[in-house]
Amino acid sequence: MLELSADCGRCAGLCCVAPAFAKSSDFAINKPAGRACPNLADDFRCGIHERLPERGFPGCVVFDCFGAGQQITQQTFGGRDWRSTPGIAGQMFALLPIVRQLHELIWYVTRALELPAARRLQPKLQSALDETTALVGGTPDELLALDLDLHRRKINPLLQKASELARAGGKRADHRGADLIGRRMKGADLRGASLRGALLIGTDLRGADLRTADFTGADLRGADLRGADLRGALFLTESQVKAAVTDDTTQL
Structure with a gap:
């Protein structure tokens, strides 16, 4: 069973390195993609985690990787990290948005499966859940080659139908x-x-x-x-x- 909640202790600080962010009301500094945030400690923990809003980083508080960070670190790359194995850094960072979106889809489908009003959709929803979970277990090359937009277009109509039934x-x-x-x-x-x-x-x-x-x-x-x-x-x-x-x- 995939973990759909972030476990920062089992991640290599990917959300603090992979994305770019611009100085704004959400972030106190400019940071290009692929460069570690200056607040990232040697143990991949945030050095100001308890003071993020006060230090000008409320955008970090609301970010949710849906467990993609530890999935990439522990499963896709077998516990390796971009500091000790610099050669995998590019792939690790490129995979974060892909695996995050897959985990997010899994979270939505799982919630849809719990809706009593959408019971008649359960076989199709379960199939979508199984297919998406299998994709998450792919190799780095397989994940990078994935047509994520196509996959989302297959699942979104199911989620919309489940929503319509639940909101009837x-x-x-x-x-x-x-x-x-x-x-x-x-x-x-x-x-x-x-x-x-x-x-x-x-x-x-x-x-x-x-x-x-x-x-x-x-x-x-x-x-x-x-x-x-x-x-x-x-x-x-x-x-x-x-x-x-x-x-x-x-x-x-």
């Missing part, structure tokens, strides 16, 4: 891909809404009813979810919740 009892407002940045939606009735890919950056959703809403790929950075009801929300990830403003009145 709600009002089902369609906000797919909508630009709702900074919108005032306090107390809105969004039961069963599709918020797939919606931009909800800084959106006021205090007290909103978001039960069974679909949050696939929604950007919740700074969204105010205090007092909001997200019970039964679909495909809502831990990193999305971390990116939002919540308190003990947020129902998850």
Whole structure:
């Protein structure tokens, strides 16, 4: 069974090296792809992990590799790392976004399999889960040659259908891909809404009813979810919740 949660102690700090990031409200510095963040310690741990927001790195807090980091380090490369074996660095870094997306797909399909309303889709969902899990176990060359977009196009319709079945009892407002940045939606009735890919950056959703809403790929950075009801929300990830403003009145 694949691990779909990050275990930084078993990774070679890949998320601190592979991606590029630009100086912004999310990152305090510019860092090119393939160069280690200056905060990365010799043991591949973050030297300011407990103080990331205060030091200007809130973007690191909300990043989730879905367990891809330790999968690449421990399984794909058998425990080797890019420091002790520099020759594998390029492949390790190139594989992070690929394996991360595969793990993310596995996470979504696993959640879809748990939806009672989508029971009739379970055979196809299980087949998609098995196929994607098998792809994760490929060699570095096989993974790098993978047509990830094609694979996603095969699975996304299944996930969308599962979402539709699970949201059938709600009002089902369609906000797919909508630009709702900074919108005032306090107390809105969004039961069963599709918020797939919606931009909800800084959106006021205090007290909103978001039960069974679909949050696939929604950007919740700074969204105010205090007092909001997200019970039964679909495909809502831990990193999305971390990116939002919540308190003990947020129902998850």
